[in-house]
Amino acid sequence: MALIINKTIYSELLTAFQPKVIKTQAEYDEAHRILVELIMLPSLSPEQIELRELIIVLLKEFDHKQPTPEPASPQEVLVYLMEEHHLKQADLVGKIGSKGVVSEIVNGKRSISKSQAKVLAEIFHVSSSVFI
Incomplete structure (x- = not known):
């Protein structure tokens, strides 16, 4: 079931967060902080759900690009x-x-x-x- 998004509200959320491709650990940490804030809310609006999903995609993409550490001896x-x-x-x-x-x-x-x-x-x- 597709969520009905209020473009004005979603635009305001995007303006506040300003999502972009995550390139640094600092950007990752900030996106993660915002994700945790969203997760902690008792309920999410459709716009917040979309923002949450977008942040998850950005975080996963950054994680995917990180080198795999060598296993410890x-x-x-x-x-x-x-x-x-x-x-x-x-x-x-x-x-x-x-x-x-x-x-x-x-x-x-x-x-x-x-x-x-x-x-x-x-x-x-x-x-x-x-x-x-």
Whole structure:
């Protein structure tokens, strides 16, 4: 069912927002802020619905053009999780290996074994596959 749009009201919304192709993170953030404002309204007029849909298209287009980040290595995941959980290498000693083994793993000099990945998965409450 097509919405009936009041051109005057829609024109006023477009003038206020001034939609355009998003080229920078700042423009993205501003469009996202406006989208959130629209979503938070208890109800939307047909004109606001159209503006919301337009903003979504613009945001998706910007997202689509962004480079896909490289997946994190198991070592990078471990270091990140250690930081998030406020753990030090010493906290993993005896759980996944000796002090030397833990140091080598954290510094990327040694791979994480399947058995170590299972232990780390239990510690951090994640899938063991992130460490393999």
